[in-house]
Amino acid sequence: MSAEGPRTGRPSATTTRPGRRTVPGGADRSRFFTSALDGAPRWATGALASLQAAVLSLAALTIPSVAAFVATSADPSNAGVAWPQAVGVGAAVWLLGHGVPVTVASTSVTLVPLGVSLLALFTCYASARRSGVATRSAYAAAVGAYAAAAGLVALLVGGGGGAAARAVVGGAVIGALGLGAGLLRRPEAPSLRALTRPAWSRVAPWARAGGTGGVLASALLVAVSALVVTLWVVAGRATVGDVVRGLNLDAVGGVVLAFAELAFLPNLVVWALAWLSGPGFAVGLGSRFSPTEVVPTPLPAVPLLGGLPAPDLVGPATAGAPVVLVVVGLVAGWYVHRRVRPTAGWHALAACAVTAATAGVLVATLVTLASGAAGPGRMASVGAHGWAVGGMVALGVLVGSALVALPGDPFVRARVRRLLRVPDRDGAPPDED
Structure with missing residues (x-):
């Protein structure tokens, strides 16, 4: 990864092939992790992209839960069920996809729905590829923000400190993989082969x-x-x-x-x-x-x-x-x-x-x-x-x-x-x- 360059005063660049730009004067630089939003702090843009991914994947699970609640609200057997409980069910399934066990009627459910994990990975990938910022600081901030969001959701659903810690770890793993893959698909990013060559060459x-x-x-x-x-x-x-x-x-x-x-x-x-x-x-x-x-x-x-x-x-x-x-x-x-x-x-x-x-x-x-x-x-x-x-x-x-x-x-x-x-x-x- 190259260091972050200055935001202003750069000569215009022309793209020669994906991941490479030629700067006038003959310098051919791999502009991995450069800002896509002029004037915006790169770490903040990365954090916002990861929060967008977390909200999208969480909404994909909570919206069907709320829809099911609305459709069955007229049933007398559901008279004591409030809509926040439906949101909590969707959030619990989202956390389960991040490796956080869910307790249902004093029974712990630890089976991870891998489809939810893949959904979270995809939203991280899509969000980072579309609106992410390819800088080291933005990547670190994005992973940290996603992990923090997972921990916050665990606390809000009443999981306690242990569940929040597991959510942070699971969120960091999914965020690192999904967001990293999305940033590598940015036009200014080099290939994974080029990025890992210093390690693989040894x-x-x-x-x-x-x-x-x-x-x-x-x-x-x-x-x-x-x-x-x-x-x-x-x-x-x-x-x-x-x-x-x-x-x-x-x-x-x-x-x-x-x-x-x-x-x-x-x-x-x-x-x-x-x-x-x-x-x-x-x-x-x-x-x-x-x-x-x-x-x-x-x-x-x-x-x-x-x-x-x-x-x-x-x-x-x-x-x-x-x-x-x-x-x-x-x-x-x-x-x-x-x-x-x-x-x-x-x-x-x-x-x-x-x-x-x-x-x-x-x-x-x-x-x-x-x-x-x-x-x-x-x-x-x-x-x-x-x-x-x-x-x-x-x-x-x-x-x-x-x-x-x-x-x-x-x-x-x-x-x-x-x-x-x-x-x-x-x-x-x-x-x-």
Whole structure:
């Protein structure tokens, strides 16, 4: 990141390519983090952009809650419910998306709706890209303001100091990721590659390739898991329809339920990843959904859960689902093979190990975030064990990447020729160590 330049007295600049401007006189500067609002303090503009993002994502949840309250206000059973309570419900769900547990009737709900987290990330990204200011001070102020806003909301809903502290931490993480991504999309900002080059350049090339390969493997696994969820929902569409008809919802209730299901749809995708990996997942104590076994228990009347695998879907075909991990590892191994130029015999294997470790850690983090308590009793256990799933992913990716990267490594091939005493292409016998 470059330092902030003066606001006035600069010569006019012409854009040569995204993220670069040519200043008359021949100086080509990367004007990362420069103000878009003349005369406005850059830190204040960044803080306002983050507050805008917080208000937008919070309103997206509180408005449906208030609409549901208005639509049901004539019901005698809701006579003692005031509209601020509807706002509090929306705010509590918003906080839950930032990792703050919610207490409902003395029961702690810790299951993070990843859809709410993605909504908050998107509003941060969009707000920073549209009206953010690409300066270091503005970025720091934006993240700080967003974290403070999350803490304030936690205090207003009566969460106490512990909830406010968790909200500040969760808000700082979401704000740093979303706002940072939005600022990097500003016209004057350089690419992420250029920004991180000083740090990445100090890392060994095989480690860089392995880390990128691990991210690629994780992204491919999430994409395959989304496809699996689609197949589940199509296969269970009859059950989903029966649950919807049994609820007998009106238009407002249907819209609210649809929003609620969208909030947890990414969680289902992560659970499908746990299913693909082998350990599977649970939706309530005593239940298990895995490629080799389905042990169902009574589930809440939620249409989305009607798409979970049924016992009759388990068979020899599903038992081989973890092979997908090896296939994804093959793709990641091909990427590593194309990127690594080994100068020692262990570089290819080390790159594969970094690829597997990166994918395992990323998947374990996702699974941990997508798991928790969704209610009292049996619903206190929902999701999967993050490190068990991450370990299986790391093992599968390691095997797949090694099957591609190691045979293509010249040092490995030379070692194999020496062991088998196979002559080189020119007919000469292999060198002896």
